[in-house]
Amino acid sequence: MSDLITLTATDGTEITFHTEVKAAGGMKDVYFSPDKTFVVAFYREDCTEEIRQRLEAITGLYRERIFNQAGGDYWKNIFCWPSKIVLYKNKIGVVVPFYSQDFYFKFGSKNGDMLGIKGREKEGKWFTSPSNRNKYLDQREIGTWLCQLRICILIARGVRRLHAAGLAHSDLSYKNILVDPTTGKACLIDLDGLVVPGKFSPDVVGTPDFIAPECVMTAHLKKDDPNRKLPSIATDEHALATLIYLYLLLRHPLRGDQIHDSQDAARDETLAMGAYALFIEHPVNPSNRINLNTIQDAELPWKNTQTLPYSITGPYLSTLFETAFVDGLHQPSLRPTASEWETALLKTADEIIPCSNPNCRQKWYVFDNSTAPACPFCATPYAQKLAVINFYSSYEPGKFTADNHRLAAFTNQSLYRWHSNRDTRPNEMLSQEQKMRLGYIVNHNNALHLVNERYEHLYDVAKKIAIPAGDSIILEEGTTLLFSKQHDGRLGVVQLI
């Protein structure tokens, strides 16, 4: 056991940690507290006034604004946020909470953990590579596609919160986000690199695979060159789009088989991620497709963009992928915001259905709006009863407008307030009461029933009957339900599939 050292943090509290370096990042060495509730990460380089000011803002004002306002508690699970600063000689360090146990491998790799990764951090990179998942990881670590979608929701929500405060992460990547696919949890780490354009400049250019094309193209310029593009909210938006594509499709959106320089690998990389960056599924320009002949079996089905195109993520995400990787790839101002990603992911979550194949490894997929849905991952046709509830809202008396939002109603589906009231959205601001389930769907005697658990005024508009709490109604083609009498109450129209 190494020696202990105690320092006084800038907020006056005492911080004790082991002097043994337990982990080393690109810029920092990490030390553990004896009780493993926090770590201290020291910058290797001498402290400058700029770093000090930035860390003071991050551990002070920015932190308080996020954690002490409405919904603040929610962020404790999403951000691993530095809480204090310690100074030692001319070095500066940050005190950061220890990661939750969910973010350490419980089983690790196959064959009795042949890679010896049990107990190590679950960096996202493990789970975004099909060959890692298929060849190495213990299958108990992998989770389902539903969990992958949930991870994306949490990442988008966290980035949305940073951006709403005017802060850019500057290095969003699968290295700086821990994930737990078994429960669908995600946590943003390395937040001491937050960037504020014009105020706190970035330490790093980012992580390869996630650096926006404009940054790659100008990386050779000096940091103070006016043409140099540095990490910002717009480059975070590129990294976020890339992360979501990676987590849902397990392939990189720009890594196809196009070669720009067969002699010089470094130049080829710079062009492929920079000036000539091209979406592998560009609808018009096929030059950067993944060549089917180069794919290994362990990379299937993910790398086959013909059998698993981005459209399997459903209409809302498909539109955003096009905006991010076709329109916005080289035009940063067009990229979707984190808030748009969050909204699209939430709407997609409502169209997820369970795969009818008990051995399917993904278990869930997005309903494809057809009369004969089938799992895109294992091709098994959907075999149970399915209905879709299409939502409408009223903005003028007696007139209902389609919300472009629907819920897949399969047996065991849950309904919440954010389905019945358009002004409620599932996010950090919800009260306990707003999180309560209001109803559910259950298959009984070969009919789908909607059971009212907590709706105050559930009303069948066509049959003109109220369905009080405790009662249920059979979902038939055209069943029209008013979910709430409140001003933002929605109407749902049922389609049977």
Added chain:
Amino acid sequence: MARRLPLYILLDTSGSMIGEPIEAVNIGLRTLVNSLKQNAYANTSVHLCIITFDSIITEVLPLTSLVNLAIPEIVCPKSGGTFLGAALEFIHQRFNQNFIPPSTDAEGDREPMLLIMTDGKCTDTQAYEEAIHKIQQLPFATIIACAAGPKSVPDQLRQLTNTVIGLDTMDGASFTQFFKWAGDAVTSTESAGSSQKLEKSSLPPPPPELQIVL
């Protein structure tokens, strides 16, 4: 064609907004516009007018339909005062020029809305106090003040409106819920006593909750 709903957006570009406040304003503006565009009803009715203010008042975008609107990037000059009073005076003029009063044939505007994003450190306090009075005389449906930046001072804004919120806690839904559309309430004629007990006792027990979005 739906009736026009003018939305005046007043953005602080004074020196104190440099850094994270102006970044938050740009994200807030994009979030607001994108969530309105996703709403089929807002898309055909909302018209935006964007005005920035520092020591100078600038109409960045005259009253324009939301359809095909390109969101401008808002930048701050290196320095400048916070002439919120003069800006409100400008809104007052624009309101009077633009407003089409409702008439019997259902033409005319819906009651306009005013949204302000500022850190609330107004420098022309006397003009501000005079302008508040004038603005409150206008038939705005809602006036929303968003306090921008970690050092914002919301108190000054409460003189203008009771609706003062932290810009950084806003998302698409929280913006759009301020839009109180006409006739939201649905009057349903419930027929008494016709509720159907659908063999409730024989239904399977409730499933565990399926919820992945929180």
